[in-house]
Amino acid sequence: MFEEVGTTPEGDMIINVGPQHPATHGVLHLVITLNGETIKKVEPHLGYIHRSIEKMCESLSYRQFIYVTSRMDYLSAHMNNHACAMCVEKGLQVEIPPRAQVIRVLMSELTRIASHELWWGAMAMDLGAFTPFFHAFRERESINDIMEETCGARLTMNYMVPGGVMHDLHPNFQQRVKAFMKLYKKKIHEYDEMVTGNIIFQNRMKNVGVLSANDAISYGCTGPTARGSGVSSDIRKLYPYEIYNTLEFDEVLETGGDSFARYMVRIREMQQSIRIIEQLIDNIPEGDFQTKTKAVLKLPKGEFYSRVETARGELGVYIVSEGGTTPYRIKFRSPGFSNLSVLNHISKGSKLGDLVAMMGTLDLVIPDIDR
Amino acid sequence: MTNEELKIKLAEILPSAIIEDGNEWIEIAIEPGEWLQSAKQLRKKEALQFNFLFCLTCIDWKTHLTMVYHLRSTIFHYNIVVKAKLDRDKPEIESVSNIWRTAEFHEREVFEMFGVNFLNHPDLRLLILPDGWEGKNPLRKDFEDPINMIRL
Numbered sequence: 001m002f003e004e005v006g007t008t009p010e011g012d013m014i015i016n017v018g019p020q021h022p023a024t025h026g027v028l029h030l031v032i033t034l035n036g037e038t039i040k041k042v043e044p045h046l047g048y049i050h051r052s053i054e055k056m057c058e059s060l061s062y063r064q065f066i067y068v069t070s071r072m073d074y075l076s077a078h079m080n081n082h083a084c085a086m087c088v089e090k091g092l093q094v095e096i097p098p099r100a101q102v103i104r105v106l107m108s109e110l111t112r113i114a115s116h117e118l119w120w121g122a123m124a125m126d127l128g129a130f131t132p133f134f135h136a137f138r139e140r141e142s143i144n145d146i147m148e149e150t151c152g153a154r155l156t157m158n159y160m161v162p163g164g165v166m167h168d169l170h171p172n173f174q175q176r177v178k179a180f181m182k183l184y185k186k187k188i189h190e191y192d193e194m195v196t197g198n199i200i201f202q203n204r205m206k207n208v209g210v211l212s213a214n215d216a217i218s219y220g221c222t223g224p225t226a227r228g229s230g231v232s233s234d235i236r237k238l239y240p241y242e243i244y245n246t247l248e249f250d251e252v253l254e255t256g257g258d259s260f261a262r263y264m265v266r267i268r269e270m271q272q273s274i275r276i277i278e279q280l281i282d283n284i285p286e287g288d289f290q291t292k293t294k295a296v297l298k299l300p301k302g303e304f305y306s307r308v309e310t311a312r313g314e315l316g317v318y319i320v321s322e323g324g325t326t327p328y329r330i331k332f333r334s335p336g337f338s339n340l341s342v343l344n345h346i347s348k349g350s351k352l353g354d355l356v357a358m359m360g361t362l363d364l365v366i367p368d369i370d371r
Numbered sequence: 372m373t374n375e376e377l378k379i380k381l382a383e384i385l386p387s388a389i390i391e392d393g394n395e396w397i398e399i400a401i402e403p404g405e406w407l408q409s410a411k412q413l414r415k416k417e418a419l420q421f422n423f424l425f426c427l428t429c430i431d432w433k434t435h436l437t438m439v440y441h442l443r444s445t446i447f448h449y450n451i452v453v454k455a456k457l458d459r460d461k462p463e464i465e466s467v468s469n470i471w472r473t474a475e476f477h478e479r480e481v482f483e484m485f486g487v488n489f490l491n492h493p494d495l496r497l498l499i500l501p502d503g504w505e506g507k508n509p510l511r512k513d514f515e516d517p518i519n520m521i522r523l
Contacts, residue, residue, distance in 0.1 A: 337477075
C-alpha cells in the first residue's frame, strides 16, 4: 500500500494519512491525491481493525452475540446492544416491561451525551485547542462512573439483553444522574464560550466540507451528518421504538450543510438528551427489569430488522434465521460506513488542512466502520 | 397510502416482479437482469421516490446467493425490501451506484465478502480485505480458515 506514495504522471502528489495519525482517531488510512495543497481525491483504505463480527455472530447464540456488538461502535455500546436485543425480541415476539424500557432510554441518552462530549473534545483538539478535551472529559467521567456502578463497565457495557436489561439499577443511580445534570447545566455555557463562539473555530468550520441535502440522502448519511444538511433522519422520531413516541424532544436540524452545521447539531442534541433524561429520571416505573425468556433462545425461520438512532446515526441489525439457535446471517448496517463514503465527495477542492475539520465533524469511529 | 395501495403502485411499475408481504415490510423478488431498470423506476417515480438505500447486503444460501436491498423514501417514509437471486458460481448483477451513491461502498464490501461481480461499477476493488487477498470470499458459508477461525 505504501508504494503508492509519490507523484502521478500529471504532477499530482500522493500522500498517506494514517493508519497511525492523531487526527483519524483510530486506524483509518486515507490515500490522498494532492495538487499543491488542494485535495483532488481521498481514498479510504479500511480493514485495519476488521474482526469480521458478522461472521463471528454466525457461530454465536442469540444471547452471546450481543457481547461482540459492544465492540463495534464502542462509544454507543448501549445503543448497539439495544438494536440487537430489539431484533431478537422481534423474532421471539416478547414485550419488555415498562421499567426496562425506561432504563434503556435513560442509558441510551446518557451514552449519547457521553459520546458527543468525547467528540467535542477530540474535535477541538484536532483543530488545535487542547483545553476543551479536559473540560469534556470532566463531564464524561461522571457519566462513566454512573455506568460503572449500574452496568459494571465503563465502555463496553453489555447491559441490554433480550427481554430487558441485565440487572436492576443501582440504588444510587437516580441521585448520581441528578448530580450529573446539575454539574452539566452549570458547565454547558463553557462549551459555547470556549469553542462555539470562538472566531478561529468558526472560520475553520464555516463553509468547510459542504454537503447538500440531496447528496446526504444519496450517500446514505444518517445521524448528525445528515441533519446538518437539513435531512430529517432521526429514527427516534421517524420510526419510534421503546417509549420515544411518548417523550417530548425536538429533532435537531441545521440547514448549513457545512462542518459548523454538523457541529451545532451535536451541541444542540446534547441538550435534547438532557431534556429526555429530565422527563424520565423521576418517573422510572416499579416492576420487573426483565421478561422471563427461555435459557436457549430460538428464533423462528424468517428475517428480522431493527434499527436505532446511535450517536452517529442509524444502526440497523438484519438477522436471517433458519429456526436454529444461532443466526444464519447477520448484517450490521453501521452509520459510520455510509458517513465515511461521503468524505471524498465533500473534500474535493478544499485544502488539506480542512480535511481534519471534515473528518472531525463526520465523527468517525473506526471499529464501527470496519466491524 | 396503505400497504395494499403501495403494492398496487409497485405492481404497476414492476409487472414481472413477485410482490408479497414480508415479515415487516413488502418484499419484492426480481430477476437480476431487470434490476437496473426497476431501480431507476423505484427511484424516479413521483408517487414512490425510494431515494434512500439504507442497507445493501447478500446472503449465501449454499445453492444460490441472494442480494438484499432495503429501500425507503425520505419523503413518504415507506420501506421496501428488494431481493434478487444470483447464480452461486457466476454471481453477476448491475451496479446501482449511479442511482444511490452509497451503493458504491456497500457493493465493494459485498464484492470482496461474497464474490458478487457488480457490472458497470465505477471502482470495484478490495475495500476491507488486505491488498493481494487471494482465495475464497470470507462471508460465504464454505469459507474455512484453520488458523484464525474459532468455532464454538
